[in-house]
Amino acid sequence: xxxxxxxEKVYRTDTVETLAINGINLDIAKGEFxxxxxxxxxxKSTLLNIMGLLDEPSKGLIKIDDTDxxxxxxxxxxxxxxxxxxxxxxxxxxxxDLQVLDNVELPLLYRTSSAKERKMLASEALEKVGLSxxxxxxxxxxxxxxxxxxxxARAIVGNPQIILADEPTGNLDSAMGNEIMDxxxxxxKNEGTTIVMVTHDESMAHKTHRLVRLFDGSQVQ
Amino acid sequence: xxxxxxxxxxNKRKQNFLFLSEILISFLVTFAVFSYLTYYYQNYSRPxxxxxxxxxxxxxxNGQLPKNQDSLSTFYDNLNKSLKAMPQIEATAFSSNNYxxxxxxxxxxxxxxxxxFNYVSNFIVGADYQKVWQVKLLEGRWFLPEDVVxxxxxxxxxxxxxxxxxxxxxxxxxxxxxxxxxxxxxxxGVVQDIKSNGDFSPIGNxxxxxxxxxxxxxTGTLLLKVRETADATFESKLYKFMATSTHGAVEIKHVDxxxxxxNEVTIIPMVIFIIIASFLIINVAxxxxxxxxxxxxxxxxxxxxxxxxxxxxxxxxxxxxxxSIILATISLxxxxxxxxQFPLLNVYNVPSSVYLIAMLLSVLFIYLxxxxxxxYPGKQAAAIHPAIALHEE
Numbered sequence: 001x002x003x004x005x006x007x008e009k010v011y012r013t014d015t016v017e018t019l020a021i022n023g024i025n026l027d028i029a030k031g032e033f034x035x036x037x038x039x040x041x042x043x044k045s046t047l048l049n050i051m052g053l054l055d056e057p058s059k060g061l062i063k064i065d066d067t068d069x070x071x072x073x074x075x076x077x078x079x080x081x082x083x084x085x086x087x088x089x090x091x092x093x094x095x096x097d098l099q100v101l102d103n104v105e106l107p108l109l110y111r112t113s114s115a116k117e118r119k120m121l122a123s124e125a126l127e128k129v130g131l132s133x134x135x136x137x138x139x140x141x142x143x144x145x146x147x148x149x150x151x152x153a154r155a156i157v158g159n160p161q162i163i164l165a166d167e168p169t170g171n172l173d174s175a176m177g178n179e180i181m182d183x184x185x186x187x188x189k190n191e192g193t194t195i196v197m198v199t200h201d202e203s204m205a206h207k208t209h210r211l212v213r214l215f216d217g218s219q220v221q
Numbered sequence: 222x223x224x225x226x227x228x229x230x231x232n233k234r235k236q237n238f239l240f241l242s243e244i245l246i247s248f249l250v251t252f253a254v255f256s257y258l259t260y261y262y263q264n265y266s267r268p269x270x271x272x273x274x275x276x277x278x279x280x281x282x283n284g285q286l287p288k289n290q291d292s293l294s295t296f297y298d299n300l301n302k303s304l305k306a307m308p309q310i311e312a313t314a315f316s317s318n319n320y321x322x323x324x325x326x327x328x329x330x331x332x333x334x335x336x337x338f339n340y341v342s343n344f345i346v347g348a349d350y351q352k353v354w355q356v357k358l359l360e361g362r363w364f365l366p367e368d369v370v371x372x373x374x375x376x377x378x379x380x381x382x383x384x385x386x387x388x389x390x391x392x393x394x395x396x397x398x399x400x401x402x403x404x405x406x407x408x409x410g411v412v413q414d415i416k417s418n419g420d421f422s423p424i425g426n427x428x429x430x431x432x433x434x435x436x437x438x439x440t441g442t443l444l445l446k447v448r449e450t451a452d453a454t455f456e457s458k459l460y461k462f463m464a465t466s467t468h469g470a471v472e473i474k475h476v477d478x479x480x481x482x483x484n485e486v487t488i489i490p491m492v493i494f495i496i497i498a499s500f501l502i503i504n505v506a507x508x509x510x511x512x513x514x515x516x517x518x519x520x521x522x523x524x525x526x527x528x529x530x531x532x533x534x535x536x537x538x539x540x541x542x543x544x545s546i547i548l549a550t551i552s553l554x555x556x557x558x559x560x561x562q563f564p565l566l567n568v569y570n571v572p573s574s575v576y577l578i579a580m581l582l583s584v585l586f587i588y589l590x591x592x593x594x595x596x597y598p599g600k601q602a603a604a605i606h607p608a609i610a611l612h613e614e
Contacts, residue, residue, distance in 0.1 A: 052529065054528070
């Protein structure tokens with residue numbers, strides 16, 4: 001599903017050159033639930049951003065669903081992200097000025113779908129995460145766990161093949177974290193969604209199919 | 222997308238209050254400027270209605286002239302003949318003091334079919350007034366010497382007054398009443414409208430009444446149409462002749478110079494107003510630019526998110542520009558509500574078309590301003606790297 005070949009990411013300033021990712025090769029199969037662990041600054045989020053086409057590697061090849069995206073224009077990348085990928089972030093990244101339902105509808109706005117269809121799909125996604133009674137609430141009226149569930153609903157509303165989760169339980173207590181993890185596991189199991197999750201939590205990582213460890217930008221496990 | 226943005230704007234109405242206020246104030250200022258400019262442009266684009274070139278005005282002290290009406294009449298006849306005998310003079314006409322560009326006004330009221338017409342400019346003119354000013358007759362005729370002895374007092378009215386009194390029909394031969402409708406005046410001619418107070422002045426109602434012997438004792442203005450050969454030497458000679466004839470102070474003015482100074486009275490405040498308004502608009506533009514820039518920096522996380530979930534850079538830019546346009550539209554609706562009161566209430570007695578054109582121009586200007594101010598911040602928003610924006614948040 002995702003193939004990374006010899007990926008390198010270098011951040012350059014006038015005086016310093018920092019190697020964030022160093023020659024990573026990774027194959028993630030369709031339907032796999034993979035977790036990435038490592039100490040802070042080891043390049044986990046950078047690698048996830050590269051997989052999510054939010055950042056370009058300095059070197060190497062990325063193939064998603066057998067498509068080489070290296071020659072894609074900004075518009076093609078945007079369309080690809082919209083249709084194939086779903087994102088979950090540690091800090092949820094919900095728009096506080098929009099109601100829950102509108103937040104979940106967001107990815108569908110960049111597709112050709114009617115308002116009615118968007119509303120229906122968003123309601124279904126919210127039902128899957130157990131928030132069908134919070135459609136008209138604003139994110140600030142929800143708990144952290146509920147916000148993350150909204151973020152998951154937003155990630156799955158477009159029915160993506162891949163979900164990239166950057167420390168989805170990082171801001172939550174263990175009970176809430178487990179709830180979120182259960183939703184992701186169910187998604188992976190029931191919908192066959194490929195999930196790549198960055199985490200600091202060893203127990204969460206052990207619930208996934210495979211664990212990749214990074215250290216100083218290199219894969220150590 | 223439009224509905225989504227409208228919802229977002231509505232939910233953020235408190236944060237957008239500054240932006241909305243700035244647009245509203247800018248609209249009201251531009252509406253005032255455009256009303257001012259449209260009004261003067263409409264006046265300026267109308268024909269002048271007369272020729273001021275080579276027209277001189279002579280004002281003189283009539284205190285030393287004969288007091289007896291017959292003697293005074295003879296004096297003026299002789300003076301007129303002497304002046305006409307000068308080869309540099311084409312035509313002469315005595316006039317009341319309110320001749321074009323004189324900055325002097327005289328008005329009267331008229332009645333027609335019971336309807337009152339107030340503030341009608343009242344020009345008391347000599348027989349050759351038309352020749353001096355080249356006023357164009359649209360119907361009827363100008364005054365003739367025999368009008369002095371006719372039973373009905375003949376008057377000439379301008380086109381605007383004729384339209385108001387008689388519509389599209391003929392006015393010649395019809396009667397109108399004076400201020401209290403006691404005396405009837407017969408319309409003998411209709412002349413093209415004249416802008417007697419400057420190129421930017423509005424056209425009002427005017428009536429021309431023949432200067433009769435009874436008015437001679439009040440007369441202190443003589444108008445001359447001179448030939449091209451009339452030079453400074455002639456002017457000096459004319460001055461001496463008039464001073465000797467009237468035994469008093471004489472002042473000769475060139476009407477084209479009077480026109481320039483009369484127009485300056487309008488142009489100078491107009492330029493000052495435009496400069497002040499321009500500074501205000503520049504400040505507003507910088508303010509808008511600042512507000513948008515601030516909003517983009519505040520919304521980096523949202524922009525990053527939108528990029529992540531499928532918005533291209535261009536789409537992000539388009540969204541921000543569209544948001545500004547929607548916000549501007551809200552302010553413009555409020556602004557238009559206030560602006561439309563001016564034509565509805567007929568404020569300042571200005572034609573409605575002035576306010577409507579000014580509204581349209583102001584709306585276009587504000588849209589252009591908002592578009593221009595949001596274009597660069599929108600472009601900067603499009604350049605925000607999603608990974609960095611999401612990480613910063």
